[in-house]
Structures are given as C-alpha cells and as structure tokens.
Amino acid sequence: MTRPAPRVGSHRKKRAKRRLPMRYLLPSVLLVALLAMLMLRGYVHSEVLADHRVQPPAPTTQVPANVLEGGPVIDARSATEPAKTLRIPDHKIVLTFDDGPDPVWTPRVLDAMKKYDAHGVFFVTGTMASRHPGLVQRMVDEGHEIGLHTFNHPDLSYQSPKRIDWELSQNQLVLAGAAGIRTSLFRPPYSSFSAAMDNKSWPVTQYIGSRGYLTVVNNTDSEDWKRPGVRAIIERATPEGGQGAIILMHDSGGDRSQTVAALDTFLPAMEQRGYEFTHLTAALGASSAHTPATGFALLKGKAFVSAVGVSERITDVLVVGLAVIGVLVMARFGLMLLLSFLHARRVRGKGFSWGPPLARPVSVLVPAYNERECIAATVRSLVASDYPIEIIVIDDGSTDGTADIVRALRLPNVRVVRQHNAGKPAALNNGIAHARYDIVVMMDGDTVFEPSTVRELVQPFADSRVGAVAGNAKVGNRDSLIGAWQHIEYVMGFNLDRRMYDLLGCMPTIPGAVGAFRREALDRVGGMSDDTLAEDTDVTMALHRDGWRVVYAENARAWTEAPESVQQLWSQRYRWSYGTMQAIWKHRRAVIERGPSGRFGRVGLPFVSLFMVVAPLLAPLIDVFLLYGLVFGPTGKTVAAWFGVLVVQAVCAAYAFRLDRERMVHLISLPLQQILYRQLMYVVLLQSWITALTGGRLRWQKLRRTGVVGTPGAQRTGRAAAGRDRRPVA
Amino acid sequence: MVRVHWDMRAWTGWGPLPAAEVRSFRLLPVSLSGDVLTPVENWREGTRTGHSHERHEVTLQLDGLGRQLSELIMDPGVPEGSEGPVFVDASGRRSKSLRRVGWLLAAVCAGYAVTLVVAVLGGSSDAPWLPLTGQHEKSAETGVRPAPAEPLGSGTAPAAVPAAEPPAELPQSPVQPVDTAVLPVEEPEGAR
Numbered sequence A: 001m002t003r004p005a006p007r008v009g010s011h012r013k014k015r016a017k018r019r020l021p022m023r024y025l026l027p028s029v030l031l032v033a034l035l036a037m038l039m040l041r042g043y044v045h046s047e048v049l050a051d052h053r054v055q056p057p058a059p060t061t062q063v064p065a066n067v068l069e070g071g072p073v074i075d076a077r078s079a080t081e082p083a084k085t086l087r088i089p090d091h092k093i094v095l096t097f098d099d100g101p102d103p104v105w106t107p108r109v110l111d112a113m114k115k116y117d118a119h120g121v122f123f124v125t126g127t128m129a130s131r132h133p134g135l136v137q138r139m140v141d142e143g144h145e146i147g148l149h150t151f152n153h154p155d156l157s158y159q160s161p162k163r164i165d166w167e168l169s170q171n172q173l174v175l176a177g178a179a180g181i182r183t184s185l186f187r188p189p190y191s192s193f194s195a196a197m198d199n200k201s202w203p204v205t206q207y208i209g210s211r212g213y214l215t216v217v218n219n220t221d222s223e224d225w226k227r228p229g230v231r232a233i234i235e236r237a238t239p240e241g242g243q244g245a246i247i248l249m250h251d252s253g254g255d256r257s258q259t260v261a262a263l264d265t266f267l268p269a270m271e272q273r274g275y276e277f278t279h280l281t282a283a284l285g286a287s288s289a290h291t292p293a294t295g296f297a298l299l300k301g302k303a304f305v306s307a308v309g310v311s312e313r314i315t316d317v318l319v320v321g322l323a324v325i326g327v328l329v330m331a332r333f334g335l336m337l338l339l340s341f342l343h344a345r346r347v348r349g350k351g352f353s354w355g356p357p358l359a360r361p362v363s364v365l366v367p368a369y370n371e372r373e374c375i376a377a378t379v380r381s382l383v384a385s386d387y388p389i390e391i392i393v394i395d396d397g398s399t400d401g402t403a404d405i406v407r408a409l410r411l412p413n414v415r416v417v418r419q420h421n422a423g424k425p426a427a428l429n430n431g432i433a434h435a436r437y438d439i440v441v442m443m444d445g446d447t448v449f450e451p452s453t454v455r456e457l458v459q460p461f462a463d464s465r466v467g468a469v470a471g472n473a474k475v476g477n478r479d480s481l482i483g484a485w486q487h488i489e490y491v492m493g494f495n496l497d498r499r500m501y502d503l504l505g506c507m508p509t510i511p512g513a514v515g516a517f518r519r520e521a522l523d524r525v526g527g528m529s530d531d532t533l534a535e536d537t538d539v540t541m542a543l544h545r546d547g548w549r550v551v552y553a554e555n556a557r558a559w560t561e562a563p564e565s566v567q568q569l570w571s572q573r574y575r576w577s578y579g580t581m582q583a584i585w586k587h588r589r590a591v592i593e594r595g596p597s598g599r600f601g602r603v604g605l606p607f608v609s610l611f612m613v614v615a616p617l618l619a620p621l622i623d624v625f626l627l628y629g630l631v632f633g634p635t636g637k638t639v640a641a642w643f644g645v646l647v648v649q650a651v652c653a654a655y656a657f658r659l660d661r662e663r664m665v666h667l668i669s670l671p672l673q674q675i676l677y678r679q680l681m682y683v684v685l686l687q688s689w690i691t692a693l694t695g696g697r698l699r700w701q702k703l704r705r706t707g708v709v710g711t712p713g714a715q716r717t718g719r720a721a722a723g724r725d726r727r728p729v730a
Numbered sequence B: 001m002v003r004v005h006w007d008m009r010a011w012t013g014w015g016p017l018p019a020a021e022v023r024s025f026r027l028l029p030v031s032l033s034g035d036v037l038t039p040v041e042n043w044r045e046g047t048r049t050g051h052s053h054e055r056h057e058v059t060l061q062l063d064g065l066g067r068q069l070s071e072l073i074m075d076p077g078v079p080e081g082s083e084g085p086v087f088v089d090a091s092g093r094r095s096k097s098l099r100r101v102g103w104l105l106a107a108v109c110a111g112y113a114v115t116l117v118v119a120v121l122g123g124s125s126d127a128p129w130l131p132l133t134g135q136h137e138k139s140a141e142t143g144v145r146p147a148p149a150e151p152l153g154s155g156t157a158p159a160a161v162p163a164a165e166p167p168a169e170l171p172q173s174p175v176q177p178v179d180t181a182v183l184p185v186e187e188p189e190g191a192r
Helices: A005-018 A022-044 A105-115 A126-131 A133-141 A161-179 A201-210 A230-237 A257-272 A280-284 A295-348 A375-383 A402-409 A424-434 A453-462 A481-504 A519-525 A535-545 A566-586 A588-592 A595-618 A620-631 A635-659 A664-694 B050-074 B093-120 B177-191
Strands: A073-075 A084-086 A092-100 A120-124 A145-148 A181-183 A214-216 A245-250 A290-292 A362-368 A389-396 A414-419 A439-443 A466-475 A514-518 A549-560
Touching: A022 A126, A022 A295, A022 A620, A022 A664, A022 B093, A073 A201, A092 A105, A092 A126, A092 A280, A105 A133, A105 A257, A120 A126, A120 A133, A126 A133, A126 A161, A126 A295, A133 A145, A133 A161, A145 A161, A145 A181, A145 A280, A161 A181, A161 A201, A161 A295, A201 A214, A230 A257, A295 A481, A295 A549, A295 A595, A295 A620, A295 A635, A295 B093, A362 A375, A362 A402, A362 A424, A362 A453, A375 A389, A375 A402, A375 A414, A389 A402, A389 A424, A402 A414, A414 A424, A424 A439, A424 A535, A439 A453, A439 A519, A453 A466, A453 A514, A453 A549, A466 A481, A466 A535, A481 A549, A481 A566, A481 A595, A481 A635, A481 A664, A514 A519, A514 A535, A514 A549, A519 A535, A535 A549, A535 A566, A535 A595, A566 A588, A566 A595, A566 A664, A588 A595, A595 A620, A595 A664, A620 A635, A620 A664, A635 A664, A664 B093
Parallel strands: A092 A120, A092 A245, A120 A145, A362 A389, A362 A439, A389 A414, A466 A549
Antiparallel strands: A073 A084, A073 A214, A181 A290, A439 A514, A466 A514
16 A cells, blocks of 8 residues: 655654754754863863963062961951961971872872871862862871862962952862862962062952961972972971971972972981871861861762763763874875875876777766756767767656757757656666666766766776776866865865775765766666665665776766755755765675675775764864864964864865866865865764664655555655755654 | 755655566656656667566556556565665654653753853852961060960860970860950960
8 A cells, every 4th residue: 555655744844843853952952061061171171261370579568577477377367356377386297288189199199198197288279179089088088188279270369359259169169079078278379488478469368368268378398399309308398496387298280209209208207206297277276177068069069070070081082082083084184195196197107008998889877857957968068979879868757848858959869768756766777777788877967078078987897897987077166165165075075085995996986977887787786776865875885795896087077066055065965974874884784794795895884984974973073172272272282283184185185186187276265164164064964863863764765665556646746846955854 | 976966756656677577677667647758759779678668658557557566466566685765764763762862861961061050150168167276376486486375275285385295196176265265365465
C-alpha cells in the first residue's frame, strides 16, 4: 500500500514548527556553557582581571608610629580605637607560605612540615585554591592555619574598596568550598615588614581591618623567591637571638625546590635550638582563626569549586582537541603541497601518457530539472566539443519546458529522454540505460564544457584499470565575494585535494559537474543509488571497493555557477556534508573486508573521514581558542599564530592557483574567508551531524516503496517548486 | 565535488525492470498516472536496451498497473543490497530519545551557568570575629618582651613572658571577652 509521502511531509513540517528547534537551541546552549567554562578558566588562571602592578614605596607620614615600630600582626579591627600590633613570643616561629597551593611544591612542603611536626600558616590565593581544593583540605587536616591572600593577587593599594571586597569574598568562597572554613587572617600581596607600611598600603590595611581581619605581615624574609640558594635562605630565615618570628616563604609561583630543600634542614635545626613551629593563633594564644562555613555560603563555595574542576577538565580536553586539529591542519597542508607537486610533475612529465590516445565516441549524460535558462548553453557547449560524443538529455519531469527547449534546438546527436520526476540518481541510471557507448560522461544541467573537456576527460580510460575520472570544475561567477570564496575553495580545497587523493588512490568523490565513468564499472556496482544524497560520492566509493582506479584529469575544465546567496550555499553544502557522511557510513564495512575493498576501507576511508568529517568538526576549536587568546591570553602570540596559519593557507592557495594557472587576484578575499565562510561551514556540518544522529529525513530524500506501486493519481509532486532551495525539514 | 543545485522532488514512483532486461540497475523511473511521456523519435535506433523501456513508458498509461503488478510479483521489488536512505530513521525513535538527552544536556548547562553567576556575584567579604586575648604591644620598645603583667585569664599569660624555655604547648585560651575589653583600654595610653 502506498502512502502519499509529500502530504505527510507537509504535515510534519507544520507540526515541526511548533516544537522547539532543539537543533539550534542545544548547540547554542552548549556554546554558552563552553564560553562560560573558558571564561572561568581564564579567571582562575589569572588571565582575566589580573592586575600585576606593584606600588612603588611611598612616604609613611600617615602610618601610626606604633604600627611602624610594632610587631608583624596588625589588628586594625576596632572602629573606635587605634590600631594595635602584636608580636610573636620568643622561641616561637610562625612559618608562613604565600601564594599557594601549588600542585608540585605544596605537597612537598606539607610533607616536610609533617615530618618534623611543624605547623605554619598558608596564605592561599583564591585562584590556586579553587584549582587544588584537595591541598587546602590537607592543610587544614594536618593542623595548619589558612589565611587569605586575595583571589587574584593584585596590589590592593591600586584597587577600589569594592574590588577589595570582591577579592576577599571570592577568596572566602573558595576556602568554604575547598575546606569548609572561613578565616580571619589576611596577608596583603606584596607585603613586607610592618615598618614598610606606607601611605598607600596603610589605608588598605585599615579597610581590611574594618572587615574584621587581622593583617599579618612578616618580620623575617627568607627571600626564597629569589632563589638565592638553600644556605642563603636558611640564613635569612633564622631569627635573631631567640626572638619570635613570622617568616615569609613561598610554596608557589615558580621553582620552589630550594624552599623545600631549605625546610628539610631548617626545621630540625631550629627545633634543636629550642624553637617551636606553630601556627599564628597558637603562637598568640588565641582560638583558631578558622570558622566553619555553613549553609548557603558553604553550598555556594562547594558549587563554585566543583564548577572550576569541571571547567578545568573540559578545557584540558579541548586543548588536546586543539592540538589534534592543529596537527591535522598542518599535516593536510603539508600533504597537499607535497602530493600535488608530485602529481603535477607526474602527469605533466614528458614521458607520461595514460595509454594509446582514445578516439572512440562516448556518451554524455545531462540530467536536467527545470534548467530552462541554462540548458541551451550547456547543450551547445557540448555540441562544440572536439571529440565524438552522443548527448543524452534526461529531463526529470521538468515543468518549465526544459525538454522542449532542447528538442527545439534540433541538434544532431542530441537525444531527449523524458521521465517522470524521480530524482537525479534515477535520471542518471535512465541515461546510462539509454547510452550507446561504453564510456559515460556525467554533468549537470547548468554546467558549460569547453571544447576540449570531453577529450581530456576520457583519455585516462586508455588505462584499463581506470574506472572513473574526475574533471576540473571551475566557478564561473567568481567576482562576487561569495563567488570568490567558493572559487578559492574549489581551486584549493577541491582540486588540490583531488591531486592528493589521486596519488593516494582514495578519491572520495567525482564532481557531478564533470565526471566520466566506465560503463562496465557502473554495471558492476549497480549504477547510481539514491541511498545517499551524494550519489556521486557513493558511486565513487563503490568503484574503489570494486578495485577500480579513480583519477583526476586536470585539463578537463568545466564551468559551473556557484550558489550566489547564502541560503542556496547553505542548502548545497548541507546536502554535500550530509551526503558524504551517509556515503562513508554506507561503505563502512569496507574497513573489515579484504582485497581492494579492504585497502580502500583501511586507508582511503579513514583518511577521508579524518579530513572531511573529523577535522571540520574540530575546526571550531581554532576559533574558540583564538577568541580566548585574544581576550584572556597572550594576545600577541595568539594573533601571530593565527597569521601563521593564514600564511600557510595562502601559500597553499597560491600554489594551487599557480598549478591551475588562475589569476592570483582572487586570493585577496582569503583572510575574510577565514573569518566568515568557514564559520558557515561549521554550522552546516553541525546540522548535518544532528540530522544524521536524529535520523530525520531531508526534503530531498525519497521514500522507498516496498510494495506494489501506486494507484493512479498517486503522488505527483504536490509541492510546487516554490523557491529552488528551501531549507530542509529535518 | 561540484554540483549546482538539484532540486529533487517528491518521489512519484519507481519500478525495477524485469531482471532479464537490465540486470544491474535498481532504480529507474516509471510513470504511473496520466503523465505523458513522449518518446523521442530517434532514440530507438541502436539503443541497446531500448525497446523494453519503450514498452514500459508507453503502455503503462493504459494497463501499466497491471503489467507493473505482474512484473513486481515476479521481481522481489526491493533492490538487493539497498536498505533505504542512510541514517534515516522513519520511526522517529532515535530522534525522540536524542531529544530527551538534549533536554538533559541543556538543563545541565543552564544549571552550570547559573551556578557560576550566583557564586561569582555577591558573597560576604567579612571575616569571622577572632577574639584576641593578649600579646598587645604597648610600647614602642624594641627588644623582646615588654608585655605587661596584665591580669589575664588562665592560660594566656605564658607567651608574653620572656620565658627561658617555651611552654611545651600553648593551651587554647578560652574566649575572654572581659579581658579583651580590658586591654584595649590600657593600650592607647602606652602606645602614644
């Protein structure tokens, strides 16, 4: 029983409109999430909002004398009383480590402290703590104290109170998430002794105090960040004459191997001399500086820290992906240049020939559907061919009188075959069935041949192993911007590729605009199939699997009109992309087969999949990281890298243009193509993947009838040709 | 691969030729109803497989169905090896399950974005109050320990005294708000 397919289709189209377009919604949402993750990565890697300015020293007239001459712990918390300082009692050392936690050095520091039963204070930055929450938890577990060191390590004397608040709250948030605590200790970045307080840093300390923090500077600077050597570090860190000390050290921010090594000697040495290594509140005799975080604050902290973890892992994966696509792109360029050079040298070499020159007539098939404007030019260009041909125009049920136009031309050796509208594969098969000769040239209804095209195209058949030949399709309308982009694409992307694939023996597709097939080969693989939307790719792969050679005839030029509107281009590329994926999937069994099919399946198919499916899928990463680098990262290097890739591409394109003897002037639009055109192709590829995954049917695909063929009046095409390439329903 | 657009239309029908005629092609157009197919006069000459087509294309208008039927009964009807359009899932099952997955993913992403925004905005920058019960520096004397012999609460004094040997461990001092209130009052006089 037949079903009226178009009606179902139009109904489905109406229904589809009411549902949410998941195929656009989901990728957009994913993209937003990805951007958020990248921003978060930039944020916690201090690549965004980081302020690396350091304030030069300023006068100290406004700093209270007792602070300047006081101890290293400044208590400016009281609103009513002036600030006080505290000293560390004798024979107590408070080891403080700034800028941690670091995944490499902090564990070693912690190990050393644990070994000698020493405790200290770690002033952690929010960025590092969010990335290594486990280390913060370990610090708390092993009895150390934690203090704030801001989120991003800016010099607070340059920042507004709002910014200071933000640094503090974000730092507390991360602490809450990492170890479930809030702390009351604070050390400003770039701090030194109390005596080094000046007019710029004192107001900051006052403000910090008003938020309830104890500002902890140091009175003994080991200067370990300068890496002066283990002995120098120990010397500078040793307090004088039994006095209490707060020692400044670092467990992050560079190579801290000297610090770790120094600890191994310093800790036992000081303990032997009667010092005790405690954390700050223990030394001061106060209760712990930690307070458990509870409720919503704890929840927020934990959510933030896990969000950072997710972002880190995913962006690491993306970075790997970027490396992969980078390698693929460079490899492709390298291969293209090398192999096209070899191909050109081979076929243009003096002694090269396919075999004895072919002179027997061939059949040219011109499937046409509503090509009223172009068909006359097409047929006339064929008639002007300098090679004996018979021309068969297959009219696929045109409604604009295409067939009549051809018949009215009254040209000899032009035949018109009419058929009920059934699609291009059916039309081609019909043409093949009507063809007299054993070599069949296939073209499109609006392609224009040169007089020498057919001759150049069929010469390779002198080699009996050749089953099909791809011609050189050229864009005629190359003066518009979109035409120029496609022109570059055809010359570089398609034709340079074809040389490469010819040499490798795995040409994936023969252009529908200009291709020739051996009829015997077509018979063997069963003609054109409508399983896929890219029947030319399908049949070419089938030929490979059957053991035929598929080659490229560079001088068989055919002129075609590329889509001029974005809509048409989108449509065309969508079909090509989806059809190619269909063809690859259809022939996937070749991977495990033997013989020529296996060779194609194990060499050609993966190669083609890699460069025509995987690489375009990963290519958006280039743009994503380009944006990231411009906004967050090393801008100069990013721009340089992008230009580097552009230059390589320009070189390839220039070489392709030279091989084809094209004028280089159209290369001017190459940079813009990298910014706009490629992105369009991403969206196309993405939509093809979605359609392939969800199993939707594209408008151009036929229903397969399985039973008795229709009743009279069963479907003519109900849908008028309203608009040539409307968007597919999927 | 170069192709100008090919606007394929709805399927109208197909039918395989009898196996004897054209063995390999699975896909040929066949007119079904009322559509006039005008055979071009000269194509008959020399055509290898011509006349079988012709019969199809002409006679189908009359009793094409009947003939078609009988042929189809002879022929399995579905070309061997062809499973239909690749990827297409007519039942829509795959699409439905993927839609569910899609919604889940969208929800997860939205949740992630919301979490980030909520966490980054707002938050308290205050520190929890840490009571300090001793060790205030009163005078500007350098040197080790001028700590006044204040009547401190139990267990907090030792650190202030320049003891010869440090206490084995400092007991945690209980919070003594009274003492802290006492000390600051004494401070300003000594400090300035």
